[in-house]
Amino acid sequence: MKNYLFKRFVYMVFLLWLVSVVTFIVIELPPGDYLSTYIILLEQNTGQQLSEDIVERLRRQYGLDLPTYARYFKWFGQVLQGEFGFSFDWQQPVRDIIGERLVLTFTIAILSAIFTYAVAIPIGIYSATHQYSFGDYLVSIIGFVGLAIPNFMLALIMLYVGFKQFGVNLSGLFSPDYLDAPWNLAKIGDLLLHLPIPIIVIGTGGTAGLIRVLRGTLLDELNKQYVITARSKGVGEVRLLFKYPVRVALNPIVSSLAWLFPSLVSGGTITAIVLGLPTAGPMLLRALLAQDTFLTATLLMFITILTVIGTTVSDILLVVVDPRIRMERAAS
Secondary structure (H helix, E strand, O other): OHHHHHHHHHHHHHHHHHHHHHHHHHHHOOOOOHHHHHHHHHHHHHOOOOOHHHHHHHHHHHOOOOOHHHHHHHHHHHHHOOOOOEEOOOOEEHHHHHHHHHHHHHHHHHHHHHHHHHHHHHHHHHHHHOOOOHHHHHHHHHHHHHHHOOHHHHHHHHHHHHHHHHOOOOOOOOOHHHOOOOOOHHHHHHHHHHOHHHHHHHHHHHHHHHHHHHHHHHHHHHOOHHHHHHHHOOOOHHHHHHHOHHHHHOHHHHHOHHHHHHHHHHOOHHHHHHHOOOOHHHHHHHHHHHOOHHHHHHHHHHHHHHHHHHHHHHHHHHHHHOOOOOOOOOOO
């Protein structure tokens, strides 16, 4: 286990470095940069064309006079020191503007994952053990509807119903009085009151898919010979179900942790925009549109970290769920 975790840590460091390099290259591929867009907007607002001296001074101010590789190594050196560069668009250090958003993003991702598994696993087991029953058909219909309706559409429906029927604004994570307030118990309580809506909306899409996966996998296990043999020997249905078939059927569900965390962040961007959530998704979209290099690279590295963490956790849980899986080759 120790050797495995050490290898995964080394792979993670290499992967993060590789992602940072690729991110810089991809951001530099489109023509222009943040300053080009900023100059165009400035000239449109003032009605005057900026002189070459002013443009050159701005390029030096933003560090855009350096070649791409020089700016990358300068930024990466700052990352190693705990800094993440300067955001051109926000005119603030990246570390100052992403801290709270990353915490909120990670909180919503964790709680949405818990909601997804807490709902999907029991329903999937029930659907498989009650095949072709009324409950199975009902769950299947709801699952297909959940897969067909985009999360942002569900968010719009909930916002409409909340405002039209109850006169309540369900958007955002804080009430207006707590938006700019310092963190205290009252603000945390207000956050907890607003969390259920985004958790349900973001977690619904993954829940419907996992139910179908678990149902199909468990049905396949229940028809295997070892289950039939154990049942013929008088093993209780509940004990038989949870001792072998469910544990094996959970393998693909546990493996989904590898993509669930990053998908909740990147895939929920439109939903976060609709709900007005101050998370990393909308900020990443804005940074990409503005070609804000340092902010974009930092947020993409954060998503990569979530992917690596999700993959590592899923591999460890697979060993717990299925003892046949081993992380290291047995010594001969």
